[in-house]
Amino acid sequence: SPIRSEHPPTQGVQAALKRLQKDNAICQVSPEEFFTNYLPAAFKVESWSDAQKLLVDSILTAKAGHEADLYTDSKPLIRLCNLVSKRVLDSLCNKQIALVFHSYYNKKLPLPLSEPLSPDIVVSYEPPKVLKDKLDTRFRDDLDSATRLSWFNIAAAGEAKVRNPKQERYQTGNYLRNHLQFRPELHSVIGFSADKLGYSLYYHDASVIHQCSVKWDDPSLLHAFVHRLYQGTTSDPSIVNLQPQDSDPSWLVKIEKELLIITTATPNLGLSQRRFTAIATDVETGGLWFIKDPYHDVKWRFNKGLLYAKAHKGKMLPGLMCANHYGHPLNASGKTLMTTNFGDGPNGPRIDRWKMRVATRGVGDSLSKTPTLLEFLKVMYDACVAQRNLHRRGILHRDINDHNIMMAPKDNGRYYKDCVDGYNDVKYVNQVLNPNQSPKPACLVIDLGHSANLDYLAAVSAESKNSKNFAERKGTPKFISRSVSKGELLDPFCIPSQMPKLDGRPRKLLTACTDSKYEAYNKAVDDGSQSPSKPAATRFTHQLFHDAESTFWVISWFLARSAPKDYEKESDPNPKLTRFINGMKSHYPSNETIDPRDSFSATLEAWKQILHPRLVDVAPMLSEMHEYILPEWGYRPELNTEYPEHAHEALMRLLLREIVRIEDDKTKDVVFAPLGTRHLLE
Numbered sequence: 001s002p003i004r005s006e007h008p009p010t011q012g013v014q015a016a017l018k019r020l021q022k023d024n025a026i027c028q029v030s031p032e033e034f035f036t037n038y039l040p041a042a043f044k045v046e047s048w049s050d051a052q053k054l055l056v057d058s059i060l061t062a063k064a065g066h067e068a069d070l071y072t073d074s075k076p077l078i079r080l081c082n083l084v085s086k087r088v089l090d091s092l093c094n095k096q097i098a099l100v101f102h103s104y105y106n107k108k109l110p111l112p113l114s115e116p117l118s119p120d121i122v123v124s125y126e127p128p129k130v131l132k133d134k135l136d137t138r139f140r141d142d143l144d145s146a147t148r149l150s151w152f153n154i155a156a157a158g159e160a161k162v163r164n165p166k167q168e169r170y171q172t173g174n175y176l177r178n179h180l181q182f183r184p185e186l187h188s189v190i191g192f193s194a195d196k197l198g199y200s201l202y203y204h205d206a207s208v209i210h211q212c213s214v215k216w217d218d219p220s221l222l223h224a225f226v227h228r229l230y231q232g233t234t235s236d237p238s239i240v241n242l243q244p245q246d247s248d249p250s251w252l253v254k255i256e257k258e259l260l261i262i263t264t265a266t267p268n269l270g271l272s273q274r275r276f277t278a279i280a281t282d283v284e285t286g287g288l289w290f291i292k293d294p295y296h297d298v299k300w301r302f303n304k305g306l307l308y309a310k311a312h313k314g315k316m317l318p319g320l321m322c323a324n325h326y327g328h329p330l331n332a333s334g335k336t337l338m339t340t341n342f343g344d345g346p347n348g349p350r351i352d353r354w355k356m357r358v359a360t361r362g363v364g365d366s367l368s369k370t371p372t373l374l375e376f377l378k379v380m381y382d383a384c385v386a387q388r389n390l391h392r393r394g395i396l397h398r399d400i401n402d403h404n405i406m407m408a409p410k411d412n413g414r415y416y417k418d419c420v421d422g423y424n425d426v427k428y429v430n431q432v433l434n435p436n437q438s439p440k441p442a443c444l445v446i447d448l449g450h451s452a453n454l455d456y457l458a459a460v461s462a463e464s465k466n467s468k469n470f471a472e473r474k475g476t477p478k479f480i481s482r483s484v485s486k487g488e489l490l491d492p493f494c495i496p497s498q499m500p501k502l503d504g505r506p507r508k509l510l511t512a513c514t515d516s517k518y519e520a521y522n523k524a525v526d527d528g529s530q531s532p533s534k535p536a537a538t539r540f541t542h543q544l545f546h547d548a549e550s551t552f553w554v555i556s557w558f559l560a561r562s563a564p565k566d567y568e569k570e571s572d573p574n575p576k577l578t579r580f581i582n583g584m585k586s587h588y589p590s591n592e593t594i595d596p597r598d599s600f601s602a603t604l605e606a607w608k609q610i611l612h613p614r615l616v617d618v619a620p621m622l623s624e625m626h627e628y629i630l631p632e633w634g635y636r637p638e639l640n641t642e643y644p645e646h647a648h649e650a651l652m653r654l655l656l657r658e659i660v661r662i663e664d665d666k667t668k669d670v671v672f673a674p675l676g677t678r679h680l681l682e
Contacts, residue, residue, distance in 0.1 A: 013115060016177075017170045023346040025271060026173045026202075026209045031221055034212035037342055038190065038203045041231075042224035043088050052087075055080040056216045062196040070160045070194065071103045071120050077160055077194055078103050078121065081222070082134045088226045089128070098131035099155060099229050100124055109151055111178060119157040119175050121192075123229065124149055151182040153244035155229050159193040168193045169200070169211060176204035181267045184251060184276040184293065185239040187337050187355070192225060201225050206274040206295035206353050207339035208346075236329050236337060236355065251278075253291060255325050255359050259283040260291070270295070271346055272353075279363060288363040288411070290321075293329070294449060295339065295353040301456070304358055307448040311393050318419035318428065319386035319408075319441035325359040362415055364406030364444035367558065373615070373670040374662045378442040379407055380555050381429045381655040384648045386445045387551070388426045391544050391645065394455040398542055399447060400550035401476035402557060406444040416440050426645075427513045429659060435512060450474040452542070474542060478557060478584045481549035482597060483632060485589040488540050490632035497628045499525040499646070500653045506660045510653065517643075524643045525650075528636060543640055548647030549629040553597075555651075556622055557584055563678040564614040565671040570678075574609040576601065602626035612678065614670055617661075621654045 020026060035042065048056055058076040062069055070077040081101035089098055101123050108116035157175040161168035172193040180189045188205040198215040199222060214221055240252040242261075251262040260280035268275045275294035282289060305326025311317050328336045337355040344350055370376040383405045387397055397404075409415040420438045424431065430440040475484055483490045499522050502510060511518045560580055583596030600606070607619040607626070628650045633639070639646060662668045 013117065013174065016174050017167075020170045020173050020209075021166075023271075024348075025346040026169055026211050027344045027346075029210045029212050029343050031212045031214050031218070033342065034201060034203065034210065035221065035224060037340060038201075038210075039221075039224040039228050042220075043091055043227035045087070045219050045223040048219045049083070049087065052080055052083050052219070055083070059194075060196060060216060068105065070196075071105060075103075079135070081121070081123075081226070082131060084219075084223055084226050085131060086135060088223060088230060089131070092230060095128060097125050097230075098128040099226060100126045100131050100134055102149070104149075104157075107149075109149065109154070109157070111151065112182070117175065117178065119171075120160045121158040122149055122154050123156040123158070124154050148245055151179055152241065152249045154179065156189065156191045158191055161193070161195050168195060172200070172202055173204070173209045173211075176202055176209060177269050177271075180204055180274065181269045183241070184265070184267060184278075185235050185241050187234040187236055187331070188340075189233055190225065190228060192222075203340070204270070205339045206270045206272070206355075207351055208343060209271065210340070210343050234331060234337070237332050238329050252283075253278075253280060255289075255291075255357070258289075260289050262291075272351065287361060289324075289359055289361055290363045290446075291357065291359045292447070292449075293355060293357050296356050296449075298338070298352045298354050302448075302451060302453050304356070304448045304451070307395055307451050307453060308358070310453065311390055311395055311448070313393075315421060315423040316418055317386070317389055317393060318422035318424060318439040319382050319443050319445055320390060321360050321362055321364075321444060321446040322418070323358050324361050325357065327357060329355050329357050358449075360446075361411075362409050362444060363411070364409050364446070367402050367405055367407065367554075368675040370407060370558075370675075371672060373562075373618070373672070374659065374666075375407070375442065376558065376672075377655050377659050377662070378429050379405065380443075380551065381652055381659065382441040382443040383445055384548070384551060384652045384655070385426045385428050386441065386443060387544070387547055388645045388648050389423055390445075391454070392425055393423070394453060395448065396452045396454055396542065396544060397445070397448065397450075397547050398452060398474040399450040399476060400547050400554060401479045402554050403476075404445060404447045405551075405554060406446060408442055408444050415444075425515055427515070429656070432509050432513060432656065433659075433663065475550060475589070477588050479550045479553040480589055481546035481629075482595050483540065483634065484542055484546050485587070485595055486591045487589075488591060489538060489634045492632055492635055494631040496631045496633075496636070497525075497650075498522075500624050500628065500650050502653055502657060505664070506653070506657045509660065510656060521643060521646060521649050524639055525646055528639050538635055538637060540634060543634070544644045545629075545633045545640065545647035548651055551648070551651060552625050552629050553584070555625070556580075558675070559615060559618060559622065560610050561675060561678055562615060562670075563612045563673045565673050567612075567673045567677055570612075576606050576609040580610050600626070602630060617668065618658055621658050624654050625651055 055076040059070060069075055078101050085099045085101065089095055101121055104122040105118060105120045108118050110116045157179060159168045159172045172191050176189055176191045180186060183189065188203060191202045193200045198213055200211050200213040201221055203210045238254045241249060242252055243249045253260045253262060260282055262278045262280050265276065265278040275292065278291045280289045280291055305323050308323035308326065311320055312322055316322065331337050339353045341352065367379065370379060390397060419440060422439050424439045428439045428441050430437050510516050560577065580600060583600065587596055602623055604619055604623040607622045608616045611619055629647065633647065
């Protein structure tokens, strides 16, 4: 994930509201601007009807502290909104579907990923008879509606307050964020809130939440809002919600000529980070697809689809995801889905975004499902190989994490068939162990969404290379390298490490590879010149050794939480384990706060205490890796220019040593319990 602000993701409703407020996420716009930009071809009304005017007068007399009087049962606000819906419906040619406003303060809309929410008002599409019944003066709220309404099928949600318009504002903004999160087929959503003085309308897409407010003497915006809901907000026609009434819905996605059914999905909240990630099944063949729909900044310098094409140009790059499809989904008019083009965004200027899509048939298994220690070590070795070969193709990944490194796809051999004649300047572990084999990577590295085209950067001036797009933080909080997390070089207090050395069979295997440069790496790292203080000409940039550090954090995070299959709960977690887990979990990039990972000890004894007793054999590997990534390698520009892969070389030597140790004695392998079984902090 790209790091956009210096505080961690929110947990819970109150934290979400505070985050919205801190970020100034909801921006006020004029009613005229809102009407022009978000309510096109709206139903125009100049005055309230007589029945509506009576209800408005009743709302104006609501007493402080009695906001429930506005929206419970058939109280004035609910009835007014439904009269507006009836008035708009009567003007339409198609009268088969009616928009109905429900009181929902005493019910809950469940959220799949967090605690449920209770909007005061929920809007849904219903048969016209339901609206007619709502307007019957004898009608009272239908409690059964709670069982069928969800974030997957409502038209809008709203809030009503008498005394606290600020609370009303942020609660409604949070409803919009959750609504859009669980509607990947929608490009934007709208909502509303009301109090005794007037009402507000809201618009939300991946870039902004905009609000406009008017007094109750203005009926036009409420009618226009309802008319817009009858029309529907902007959507992505390539995605269809198949089961909107189901609490566990499914979507159909059309990619070129392929029809895919979503089987599992991970939607991410906006603002800025809105994206939809899913596994889908081909309707015709039953084959699996991986789909990712992010909303990228239109100024984003590097198109991830083009980066995949560059990486695989000529010969495919084994171990790296292939993009079978990439591009921009289009709206119903055949235009790229773009966020709004006016107004401000959170904390200042708006960031214009467009929807992108990358899809692949290569679906790997999560790293968390790795069955054995040996297989994990091979996956991580080949992940290093893939990063090095990717770098040789002129691309720097910049977002190495435990989701972007996966196990190789299990697809009846298709993945490995494509790898046979692949690009393998740096040899994969199966080739190191048996030089006669073609590439058969144990890993699948995915997501070039935040990667950099190094050939492009080399072609621009040094002044341009200082631009935000290359220098800003890229990475996932737990795994981002320490200097990238700070956005500057680390203090030069660590004594630079020497390159790890191998002996015996590991050394023989590695030096037999055609491009090992074993002794050259030793000499370059061990004998290279060292400046006693920070060189004046050294400038911070994201480099390949930063990705190696991220790879180390992935390895250590996985192994620290791993346990053998016959796991028995430890009686007392070791303090060093507790510090490691808490430090990794709590870290969030900032140049203002101390990185808790700086306090981790790299000693062998420390790693023995962190690991489960059955895994202490890999403690020397972790200790040596840790020692190598500790120094600020940015102070060695000559090394990073001549041997940019040195940190990956160090990790791979240490991984190979362990791989050979277990290959030579399979009793040393460990079958893992499911990741997460180990009770760490109880």
